[in-house]
Amino acid sequence: MTDDVQILEAVERYIRGEMDTPEKEYFEQLRTSNPEIDQLVVEHSIFLQQISQFGERKNLKSLLNETHANLVNSGQIREEAPKVKVIQLVNKYKRVLAMAASIAGLTALAISGLVTYFTPKSNPSEIAQLKKELNAVKISQKQTQKEISTFKNAPTRPATPGKFGGTGFLIDGKGYLVTSAHVVAKADSIYIVNTKGEYYKAKTLHVNDHTDIAILKIIDKRFEPISRLPYGIRKVRAELGEQIFTLGFPRTEIVYNEGYLSAKTGFNGDTISYQIAISANPGNSGGPIFNHSGEVIGVLSGKQLTAEGVVFSSQSKNIFKALEVIREDSTAGTIRVNSQSSVKGIDRVQQIKKIEECIYNVMSY
């Protein structure tokens, strides 16, 4: 290896003319006597020529690129968009275009001719039939109208179960409820029904899709206000691992479930909701999440489909936010919310007995 390097060095020095006379004479002698050395000299001179050309070319290319950029910047040459091209293409393909157009025209004519030829001629009897049908429609419409008017006078109870069902709970005995925004989204009218089977009509006061909270007001005169709710709404954040329970209407019957708070944030870390572990089904949405002392810490909003047992609940602070917004609007009466729970420290069965009459099945039509 070192020998090779030394020979290479000698060859290069020889080609570059860096040798003094005696050394050069010695090297030339070596070259004539040893054809390998001679070969090496020839090869290396080709190589040196190549590498210097390579260098020149590289410099030139970078100089050209620089020049181009400079000239474009100073506006002495401009890079124009190909605007003439379109016209050129049209000119080029004029004949093709003309032929295509005439073929298309002929085809269109032929098809329309065929269509007119094969279309059956309409006859007057069919028109008469249509008229008859129109009369029939008129009659049935009249009947429907009659039905509607009788229905209007009937007691307020919807004929069919709602399009969407969910759960709601009172936050003020005067008739204000909280439910999930998605339960009442796109609702024309809302009915709520309690565990005793009493129906009331309600309307939405406020909907926040972001926090998934909706505030409803019962607008039925038959509703009798409740003086004091058994539970309160918790203002501060809930703690990790707190035992929780919920009441809701996944069926027409009220259903109890319990679990625990698994994370202080919701889906993908969003801070407006909690992750809870509880069994929830469609219809549980909007249901209150109580802690062990019967304080509402959240409103059940949904579950993650891609994971097992992951349920989310909107945090109770969102209820207060919603109430603030309503207060600012001020057209509605003031809504008073309990913060103290009166079912604290009593047996769960007794708690539920007191709470359940304030939980409603929300049906939106």
Added chain:
Amino acid sequence: MTTDPLEKALLKGLAENDRKATETIYKENYNMVQSMIINNNGSVDDARDIFQEAMVVLYEKAKSGNFELSCQIKTYIYSICRRLWLKRLQQLNRYQTDVGGVEDSVPVEEDLEQQEQKNMEFHVMEKAMMGLGEPCRSLLDAFYLQKKSMTEIASGFGYTNADNAKTQKYKCLSRLKKLFFAQYKNQVV
């Protein structure tokens, strides 16, 4: 050979890598080439490629010493670009019989053949250089292309003395030569 002394001076400047001369030639001819290429299905980038290629041909021509340019620089560049573009179109299978302007052009086939050979050699060297790892590539680049002295290189690359750098350089050189000739012999012979 072009008779205009001004053009002669420009070519001389180009051969000596003179910035001003290069810029002048560039400025006076680029727009013409660009409109020719754009009017014949090319893009701005194509125009730039082709034009710069033509500039390289002109440079080699000027550098060869015996200026055999029998026409104006403009005509020569136009002819080169026209040939190059026709060839490119054929390679892309966008058949086009002519891009026009035959009467304005001069025969350049011979020059282009030479150019092709040189392009090939350039690519072989480029590939060989790329095949070389660091610090060999930078070392050889500094010595042979930037023509720095061994002492400069030794301090720049952190060798203790010029002799160490020199030994390293020869080791790199013999590797580069191997890479280069492996390709070169295949393609040239």
